[in-house]
Structures are given as structure tokens and as C-alpha cells.
Amino acid sequence: MKLSSLPRRRYTPHATPIQKLERLSQHLGGPQIWIKRDDLTGLAGGGNKTRKLEFLVADALAQGADTLITVGAVQSNHCRLTLAAAAHEGLKCRLVLEQRVPGSYRKTASGNNFLFDLLGAETITVVDGGSDLSGAMQAEADQVKALGRKGYVIPGGGSNALGAMGYVVCAREIMAQSLDMGVAFDEIVVASGSAGTHAGLLIGFTAANAGVPLTGVNVRRPRAEQEGNVHKLGVEAAAFAGLPAPSRESVVALDQWVGPGYSLPTDEMVEAVRLFAQLEGVLLDPVYTGKAAAGLIGLARRGHFRPGANVLFVHTGGAPSLFAYQDVLASA
Ligand SMILES: Cc1ncc(COP(=O)(O)O)c(C=O)c1O
Incomplete structure (x- = not known):
């Protein structure tokens, strides 16, 4: 290839x-x-996530997806950039946020957390550190499907x-x-x-x-x-x-x-x-x-x-x- x-x-x-x-x-x-x-x-x-998303989002578009679904920590740069790519492409984007440090999620926190809101995350689901992240993203994909749409799951860090x-x-x-x-x-x-x-x-x-x-x-x-x-x-x-x-x-x-x-x-x-x-x-x-x-x-x-x-x-x-x-x- x-x-x-x-x-x-x-x-x-x-x-x-x-x-x-x-x-x-x-x-x-x-x-x-x-x-x-x-x-x-x-x-x-x-x-760095911008370079990975060039390939991942192209694949999502080729598959006819209308919603990107991904996961990251509470200040995830990867989540910020996935949201930005989604906005740029006219896609929706759902986030699963993992509290790798217990209690670290604050809805009103600054930094990337503020940008998740500004960049228009459709949903944000917060889970505890060590949770089944693939399962949590699949649950989002199932919900999206039930709405008649098509999700594309991007693993943590686009890795x-x-x-x-x-x-x-x-x-x-x-x-x-x-x-x-x-x-x-x-x-x-x-x-x-x-x-x-x-x-x-x-x-x-x-x-x-x-x-x-x-x-x-x-x-x-x-x-x-x-x-x-x-x-x-x-x-x-x-x-x-x-x-x-x-x-x-x-x-x-x-x-x-x-x-x-x-x-x-x-x-x-x-x-x-x-x-x-x-x-x-x-x-x-x-x-x-x-x-x-x-x-x-x-x-x-x-x-x-x-x-x-x-x-x-x-x-x-x-x-x-x-x-x-x-x-x-x-x-x-
Ligand atoms: C700013 C920054 N540098 C480095 C990394 C690590 O890159 P990778 O996850 O590809 O190992 C990340 C991952 O989230 C990041 O956000």
C-alpha cells in the first residue's frame, strides 16, 4: 500500500x-x-493529533459517517482537535472523558475543557479511570445509530x-x-x-x-x-x-x-x-x-x-x- x-x-x-x-x-x-x-x-x-486526524477523518468520510466519537482525558488535546476536525467537516462529535485522576473532571474548567464546549461537542460522557472505554464509545455509536445516523469511533489519541x-x-x-x-x-x-x-x-x-x-x-x-x-x-x-x-x-x-x-x-x-x-x-x-x-x-x-x-x-x-x-x- x-x-x-x-x-x-x-x-x-x-x-x-x-x-x-x-x-x-x-x-x-x-x-x-x-x-x-x-x-x-x-x-x-x-x-500532533491533527496529523493523525487527516487519515482518520478521511476514513470516516469515506465510510459515510456523520458523527465522530472519541475518548480522552479531561484536558484532552486529542478531543479538542477531533472536535475541530468535525466542525471543519460539518460532522457532529461526541466525547467520552476518562477521569484518569479521580475527581479531576470539572464542568467549568478552563483550557481544553472550555474548548470542548466552544467547539460544539454534541455530548460529553464522563467515566472513571480504568473504565471500559471501547464499550463506552460503542454505546455512543449505538445511540447515534438509533437516531438514524452513523458514528465513526476513533480510539484514544487517534493511535x-x-x-x-x-x-x-x-x-x-x-x-x-x-x-x-x-x-x-x-x-x-x-x-x-x-x-x-x-x-x-x-x-x-x-x-x-x-x-x-x-x-x-x-x-x-x-x-x-x-x-x-x-x-x-x-x-x-x-x-x-x-x-x-x-x-x-x-x-x-x-x-x-x-x-x-x-x-x-x-x-x-x-x-x-x-x-x-x-x-x-x-x-x-x-x-x-x-x-x-x-x-x-x-x-x-x-x-x-x-x-x-x-x-x-x-x-x-x-x-x-x-x-x-x-x-x-x-x-x-
Ligand atoms: C500535546 C501532546 N503531546 C504528545 C502526546 C502523545 O502522543 P501519542 O498519544 O501519540 O503518544 C499527546 C497525546 O495526547 C498530546 O496531546
Whole structure:
């Protein structure tokens, strides 16, 4: 199967930029840090889910669906972007929100939660952490069907084989930019959550024999579990695309920066969010990219990268959730 022949909607009319973070690199006195600005993809507020939704929504439309149904945490960027894609395509959208932290849902919360309402969610169903999420989404699909409509279920984070194609495309984009810029990246660092971004990038780099190590920084799970998840999806998505499967050894998903748990703040995250904002004018988010950047900074300080190495940080978005974390991030 050729990626170029897969049905795809286009939500970002340009490659996202790669920029050098001069002041952060200088501050750390370590490697040359570059950033892939996937926070600047299209749809409301941008972020990594936009790339996955290009393929997933095209499939929903091809199947004649009129309603997207998906799931995420209470400040889910994926839910925000699925709603935005639905609005753009004239589809309805229903959300199932999982309270991964008990009691974390607040109807009036700011950040992405406010945007769920603004972007016109048809229904929002809140369930406890660890609930049967597929069952909850199927129940929504059944309700939609009973209304004479057709639902299309998108798994959490858009992380199935089709969604991961968005990041196979991104890997190709990075390689083309690296060639154009004349900058060879020695290592790439990315947040690793529902695994589609990590798996997609790995497939893209493996297929091109790029020889660049990809380091995932976990936001939720212990290392072995997350590496297993990324590898499983990587094998499945590579088979779907007719590309070589990534080896188990090529999957690295570090768990030292998760802290007390998913979405729970850490001092390293707060430092990373402030450093990117104050040295580079780049907004990270507290749940994903703040922890991934904390990992990048931690690795630099430990001497993990050779001096002068070119390290690319993939910024996967998420800044709208900053507004739900003002109490943690404001300086006073
Ligand atoms: C801003 C942001 N970065 C990174 C991730 C992790 O990406 P993935 O779920 O594909 O592993 C997410 C997932 O929700 C996200 O919202």
C-alpha cells in the first residue's frame, strides 16, 4: 500500500518549521537543540493529533459517517482537535472523558475543557479511570445509530495503524527538512503517550534507514509497558503500510519524567515549561511536552548527548491546557 494513495484530508497547508533553540542550547551548555514545531499544525490550537486526524477523518468520510466519537482525558488535546476536525467537516462529535485522576473532571474548567464546549461537542460522557472505554464509545455509536445516523469511533489519541500514518508522514517531512537545511540530527526526542506519534515516527525513520535514534519520554506508563505498546503498534502499523517493522531494540521510552502520574505536575516539568517560554518564547504544555522537555533537559544535563550533537525535540502541541494549570505554573 502506498501512503500517497490513502484517503487523506489536509489540515496543515505547509510543513511545520524546524528551528534552532539557540538560547536554550546555550543555557544548557550542551547539545545543539532544535525543535520541530508540530504545535503549529492546523485545526484549533494545533498539535500532533491533527496529523493523525487527516487519515482518520478521511476514513470516516469515506465510510459515510456523520458523527465522530472519541475518548480522552479531561484536558484532552486529542478531543479538542477531533472536535475541530468535525466542525471543519460539518460532522457532529461526541466525547467520552476518562477521569484518569479521580475527581479531576470539572464542568467549568478552563483550557481544553472550555474548548470542548466552544467547539460544539454534541455530548460529553464522563467515566472513571480504568473504565471500559471501547464499550463506552460503542454505546455512543449505538445511540447515534438509533437516531438514524452513523458514528465513526476513533480510539484514544487517534493511535491505531491508520492514525499512526500521520507520523510516518512527519518522519519523511523531518528527513526532507534535514537534507534541505544541511543539518544531520543525531537524536530525536518526543513525548510518548498513546504511542501513535512515537510508533509512526519510528516506522518512518526505520523505513528510510535514517539511523537516527528516537527517544520517547513517557507521560503515563512504566518503561517496559510503554515500550511494549509502542512496539506492538509499530509492528501493526508497519504491516498496514507495507513497511519494515521496527525492531524491539529500537523502541526506547524512558519513564523517569512521569513523576507521580499522568497529568500530575513535577518540578522538572515546571522548569521546562518556564525555560522554553522565557528563553525561546515557545509554549509547551504541562501534561505531555513539558514532561518530554524535562526529559530532554535531564538527558542533556546527564551528558547523554555528545557535545555539539544536533538533537531534535518534536513539539507535539498542547499549549491550550496551560490555562487549566495556572496555579502550578504562574510565578506567584
Ligand atoms: C500535546 C501532546 N503531546 C504528545 C502526546 C502523545 O502522543 P501519542 O498519544 O501519540 O503518544 C499527546 C497525546 O495526547 C498530546 O496531546
